[in-house]
Amino acid sequence: MIVEQISKRFKKKILQINLEDINFKWEFEDFFQILNINNFITMMQHQLKISYNFTQEQDIREKIIKIREFLTQMVDEIKDYKINLNQITILDNLMHMIYMEIKEIINEGLIKYLFFEKIHFTVEYNQVIYDTDDYFKLKLMEFKENVNNHFEIFIKSFKNKQINDNFVF
Numbered sequence: 001m002i003v004e005q006i007s008k009r010f011k012k013k014i015l016q017i018n019l020e021d022i023n024f025k026w027e028f029e030d031f032f033q034i035l036n037i038n039n040f041i042t043m044m045q046h047q048l049k050i051s052y053n054f055t056q057e058q059d060i061r062e063k064i065i066k067i068r069e070f071l072t073q074m075v076d077e078i079k080d081y082k083i084n085l086n087q088i089t090i091l092d093n094l095m096h097m098i099y100m101e102i103k104e105i106i107n108e109g110l111i112k113y114l115f116f117e118k119i120h121f122t123v124e125y126n127q128v129i130y131d132t133d134d135y136f137k138l139k140l141m142e143f144k145e146n147v148n149n150h151f152e153i154f155i156k157s158f159k160n161k162q163i164n165d166n167f168v169f
Contacts, residue, residue, distance in 0.1 A: 002083050002088065002091060003075060003078055003079055003091070006088070006091060006095045007030065007031035007032070007095060008091050010028070010031045010095070010099045011028075011029075011030045011031075012027070012028070012029065012030070012032065013027070014026070014027055014028075014030045015027070015028050015106070015107070017040055017107040017108075017111055019111065019112060019115055020115065022047065022048075022115070023047075024044075024047050024107075024111050024115075025043065025047070026043055026044075026111070027040075027043070028102075028103075028104060030132065031071075031075075031098075031099065031102075032068070032072065032075070033068065033073065033097070034064065034067060034068055034071070034102055034106070035106070037060070037061050037064055040060070040064070041057055041060055044060075044111070044114055048114065048115065048118050050118055060110075060114070061137060063110055063113075063136060063140075064110070065141070066140060067102070067105055067106075067140070069109075070100070070143075070144055070147070071098070071147075074098070074147055074148075074151060077151065078091070078151070078154070080092065081158060083158075087158060090154060090157045090158055091154070093154075093157075094151065094153075094154040097147075097150040098147055098150060101143055101146050101147050101150070104146075105139060105140065105143040105144065107142060108139060109135075109136055109139030109143065110136065110161060112135070112139075112140075113132050113133075113135060113136040116135070117131045117132045119158055122135075123135040125138070134160070
């Protein structure tokens with residue numbers, strides 16, 4: 001399928017974010033798995049110099065699974081569209097924007113959540129103070145809204161391209 005072909009260019013990259021003078025690194029696995037949960041937990045434990053207990057690891061797993069489930073749902077919707085070769089650019093743009101949103105939710109959502117959870121501090125975001133769990137929920141909601149907005153643009157572009165391609169002078 002075209003979606004899988006395009007998503008292959010988003011594989012196996014070490015990504016990083018600098019937060020409070022700590023350089024966090026994580027490995028983007030692929031477009032559908034996002035990251036290897038066990039490797040991510042190990043990397044975060046090492047970088048934060050902490051050991052997570054079972055409950056904390058489950059919490060991280062659940063957050064990643066929520067992101068994965070939403071992306072799977074979104075990709076399934078994308079696959080419902082019959083995309084011609086002349087529309088691949090539109091799909092490629094959508095996949096690129098979703099990839100950018102994935103990086104954002106991991107870097108600014110999950111890693112920031114883990115950092116502030118470790119130091120037992122609240123998070124200030126847009127001049128509002130959030131508990132770490134509420135902050136992650138907000139970032140997850142923003143992630144979903146942003147991806148949905150990109151999808152809506154895709155649908156509009158896709159339909160416009162179809163109309164233009166079918167238009168006969």
